[in-house]
Amino acid sequence: MSVVTSHGRQQLAGDPDDRVIDILNRHNVPWSAVAVYVLPRSGGEPQLTPCLDTRLADFEDAAEVLLYFNRNVNPFLFSLADFRTIESDNPGSQATEYFYQRLDNEAGNTESFLKKLSPEECRDIIADRVGDTIRQHVPAGAHIVVGVSGGGDSNALLYGLSQLTDHDVTIHPVILMGIPDWDAGVPRAQALCEKYGLDLRVIEADEVKELLGIPKDSMPLIDRFEQEFQGDDFEFLGTLLIRLALSKAARDLGTSYICTGVNLEDIVCENLFRVSSGMKPAAFPIRPIGDINLLLPLWLCPKRIIDGCFPKYSLENYDARYPCFSLGRNLYYSVVYAMQSQFPGYLEQVARGLSTLSLQDPVQYTLNEQLGFYVERSVPFPLLHRFQRMLGGAQPTTT
Structure with a gap:
């Protein structure tokens, strides 16, 4: 053959x-x-x-x-069968590795490298990229509310922000409770914040419910969601709740900046879905939503390098995860990882291109009075009715 x-x-x-x-x-x-x-x-x-x-x-x-x-191209040009290994500067403490490819357009060839990385090297990469984003999009002296989970992404994000010594910002870490995954991360998040000299604000489950107008003594959030949206992934509602909680904390502090640990694969996955669905990319690494600016400083940070920063925390986070059954989520992440693995460096190029497009013509969000929070487009009545039924007919707090 x-x-x-x-x-x-x-x-x-x-x-x-x-x-x-x-x-x-x-x-x-x-x-x-x-x-x-x-x-x-x-x-x-x-x-x-x-x-x-x-x-x-x-x-x-x-x-x-x-x-x-089918085409007059060389399908093996980007093969990773032949590559050169570049050892870590600290070979005794290697934590992860990442493939890079150098493209020579004039010669029409590629060169592949497998770079071994120590935790120190991973942290340097993350700090550089987080710092670049904050300097470009946040004025010195600003206050930033940062969502943390106690996992590897949170740890790397807090580390990157803590290294920003030439551009003064004040960090306010926040973690939510109310579902088992979030609750399990609280001790890890507390340990992280203590390490960085930060005061962690823990938003209890009842306060999270209050953001949506759900009675405090009602059934747990995840049970409410699964009762009404059986078979759907709670992470979709969880992401909304995190944004609402961080936004409220930001308004309480009088700042407009909130921040979450969305990484390279996450941001490309989100916008690949959007473009495939006929929508323009959502703005990043800064996303204005009403009076709030959502910052995504890890947007050019691959998950493998993030995990290499603090391997122990990353492992604990992996062990606490629950399975996702959303076909769309499974599909788009699989496509993203296939691109990243087959063509090293291409995913970063895609992210930069999507970012440029998203900032040139940012998505406009409007306040939905019935839901009480900002949305991108009108919500179909059947979906709105189901969402309100999940809330138990309560009136959500405007956020």
Whole structure:
């Protein structure tokens, strides 16, 4: 079996029990990019054949299986089969690694590197990128309300903000309670904030309910959500609640800046969904929502490097996670990680392009009087009715 391109041929190895699709997947050859022709052993011209599910052993009269690439490009140009390893500056404490690719347009070739990273190197990368974002989008002397969870992203974000010694800002960390994942993170978040000399504000479950006008003595938030939106992912409501809580805390302090740990993969996933759904990208790394500015300083920080900053905290956060069953969420994250793994550096390029577009023509948010918070577009009545039914008919607080 060989891939045939205008650059030549490359043979693909396989076992008799392998299907054609298995061999393509193993060699990172997209099935949609090839036309499969089978050359008969008995002679004659190659025949275009639908056989992605055919085992090699079942090609009884085939001398060769030819996979003609649909375009005159080299599909193996970005292969990570050949790469150079760059050791960490602190080889005794390596925590993670990340692939980089150098593209030489004039020569038409690529060079791949696997960079080993110590926790110190990871923290330096995060601090640089967080610092760049804050300097560009937040005036010196500003107060920022920061959402924390006690996990790796929160730790890396707080570290990056703490290293901003040349651009003075005051950090106010906040954590929510009300669902098991959030509650479990409180001790870790308290330890983190103590480490950075910060006072953590813990918003209790009843106060979180109050943001939506839910009675304090009612059933837990997650049970209310699952009762009305069975099969949907609570994280969608959780994200809204975090924004509402941080916004209220910011108004209480007289500031307009709130901040969350949305990372590179998160931000591309969100906006890939939006563009695929016919919507323009949502503004980042700063997103005005009414009188509040949502900051996303980790927007150019890959999760692998974030996890490398403080591996212990990241592990505890992973162990506390619950499964997501949302097909859309699963799909877009899978696409994002496939791009990132197959083409190192491309995801950062996509993020920068989406950011430029999003800031040129930012999404406008308006206050929905019935819901009590800012939304991007009108909410269909059936969805509005379900949401209000979930709240128990309560009137939410305007936030």
